[in-house]
Amino acid sequence: MPRNPSPRGATPIAAPEVPLHRRPVVWFATVGALLMVLGLTLSGPEGEGEPPAPTDAEMAATVTPADPPPTPVAVSAAPEPLIPPWKEFRVRNGDNLSLIFNRAGFSDTDLYRVARASDGRSLRRVYPGETVAFQADNDGELIAVRHVQSPLLTTLYTLESGGFVATDQVREPERSARNVSMTIDTSLFLAGTAAGLSDAMIMELAGIFGGVIDFVLDPRQGDTIHVLYEELMLDGQRFDDGPILAASFTNRGETFEAYRYTDLEGDTSYYNEKGVSMRKAFLRAPLDFTRVSSNFNPNRLHPIYKTQRPHRGTDYAAPRGTPVYAAGDGRVIEAGYTRPNGRYVFIQHGEQFETHYLHLHKLKVKKGDRVKQGAVIGTVGSTGAATGPHLHYEFLVNGVHRNPRTVHKILPKARSLPEEELPRYLAAIQQPTRQLASLRNAQQLAAAE
Numbered sequence: 001m002p003r004n005p006s007p008r009g010a011t012p013i014a015a016p017e018v019p020l021h022r023r024p025v026v027w028f029a030t031v032g033a034l035l036m037v038l039g040l041t042l043s044g045p046e047g048e049g050e051p052p053a054p055t056d057a058e059m060a061a062t063v064t065p066a067d068p069p070p071t072p073v074a075v076s077a078a079p080e081p082l083i084p085p086w087k088e089f090r091v092r093n094g095d096n097l098s099l100i101f102n103r104a105g106f107s108d109t110d111l112y113r114v115a116r117a118s119d120g121r122s123l124r125r126v127y128p129g130e131t132v133a134f135q136a137d138n139d140g141e142l143i144a145v146r147h148v149q150s151p152l153l154t155t156l157y158t159l160e161s162g163g164f165v166a167t168d169q170v171r172e173p174e175r176s177a178r179n180v181s182m183t184i185d186t187s188l189f190l191a192g193t194a195a196g197l198s199d200a201m202i203m204e205l206a207g208i209f210g211g212v213i214d215f216v217l218d219p220r221q222g223d224t225i226h227v228l229y230e231e232l233m234l235d236g237q238r239f240d241d242g243p244i245l246a247a248s249f250t251n252r253g254e255t256f257e258a259y260r261y262t263d264l265e266g267d268t269s270y271y272n273e274k275g276v277s278m279r280k281a282f283l284r285a286p287l288d289f290t291r292v293s294s295n296f297n298p299n300r301l302h303p304i305y306k307t308q309r310p311h312r313g314t315d316y317a318a319p320r321g322t323p324v325y326a327a328g329d330g331r332v333i334e335a336g337y338t339r340p341n342g343r344y345v346f347i348q349h350g351e352q353f354e355t356h357y358l359h360l361h362k363l364k365v366k367k368g369d370r371v372k373q374g375a376v377i378g379t380v381g382s383t384g385a386a387t388g389p390h391l392h393y394e395f396l397v398n399g400v401h402r403n404p405r406t407v408h409k410i411l412p413k414a415r416s417l418p419e420e421e422l423p424r425y426l427a428a429i430q431q432p433t434r435q436l437a438s439l440r441n442a443q444q445l446a447a448a449e
């Protein structure tokens with residue numbers, strides 16, 4: 001899954017999505033309602049390229065009293081009189097847009113004129129953490145508003161021949177190459193956290209290998225993972241995770257590699273070193289492994305049925321409430337409750353395959369639903385004949401129960417890159433392949449010492 005560097009800090013508040021009408025009266029009523037909900041508040045200046053926050057003395061020198069006097073916390077010191085200073089305000093919960101215009105010394109009419117110009121832009125909607133800055137001419141007339149929606153997106157509203165015109169200023173973060181090596185002690189999640197990876201990055205890593213590794217049952221102490229990835233930087237500071245470019249996972253001596261690749265059709269996905277898609281028809285572990293505190297989950301549970309008939313599935317001990325995923329694309333053919341199964345879901349995948357999920361706490365799907373691989377279909381529980389919270393997972397091929405742990409060996413092969421595209425792919429992964437190999441070598445050397 002490619003991650004896009006979406007703006008951070010834009011927590012939507014309960015702002016109603018109200019269509020704005022052209023008629024001013026209706027519009028005002030609408031804006032009025034919005035203003036009650038949206039919040040703005042005061043803050044220090046923090047626009048890029050501006051001088052640092054002025055001291056109180058500087059403020060006293062630069063603030064010119066107005067009627068009513070604006071009360072910004074701080075005002076940018078602008079020694080050059082030809083460039084009017086910006087007054088900046090940070091959006092917080094509980095304030096509103098009209099108030100901040102008034103605090104800045106501007107009226108609802110000014111707000112109306114700016115918002116009208118914004119047509120389709122976002123001054124109508126502000127979120128906590130954003131900033132709005134104002135610029136006035138020497139007569140105190142509003143000439144520009146600057147709305148910083150994220151470190152990557154600023155919208156500037158400038159007065160031009162009687163009306164405000166909106167322009168977006170978009171910044172591109174710099175990409176910085178990183179790599180990390182880790183050794184599993186108890187779980188991938190803990191190893192990743194210790195290595196400094198974000199939760200999202202660990203989830204992504206698990207997603208990449210989710211078709212070949214059961215992250216609950218497969219990992220062993222001493223398994224190693226190497227990841228080449230990018231960090232997105234703004235002004236020399238880490239801004240967000242970039243994509244994972246390549247990764248290798250050595251599980252009990254067997255090494256799996258994955259490379260991010262954009263094919264000739266423009267689709268980006270992960271492939272192994274031979275160009276076979278990492279995305280398989282079925283997940284190896286149909287639940288959120290990060291909620292499982294230890295990866296060493298040795299089937300220690302003794303389900304009640306074990307004494308009555310052969311155990312036909314795999315048990316994943318996990319806390320109640322852990323999300324359970326559809327192992328593959330399919331259709332829900334059963335979703336209900338029986339005494340032995342508790343709450344359960346059966347999914348049909350194509351003609352041949354069926355997966356069963358038992359003892360769920362909550363069901364998130366109903367009979368007839370179509371589900372995609374990875375969709376949450378319920379949560380782990382202990383309903384029915386269960387000794388404790390766990391997911392009982394079964395895999396059926398042509399109506400016959402198969403061991404979910406080994407069934408992947410008889411499943412259809414995953415999609416490969418077309419033969420003619422393979423040379424391009426192999427050329428593209430040459431460098432990351434060498435890099436991963438050298439990381440593995442370095443780690444083996446270190447382990448040998």
Ligand SMILES: [Zn+2]
Nearest residue numbers: 303314315392
């Ligand atoms: Zn079971």
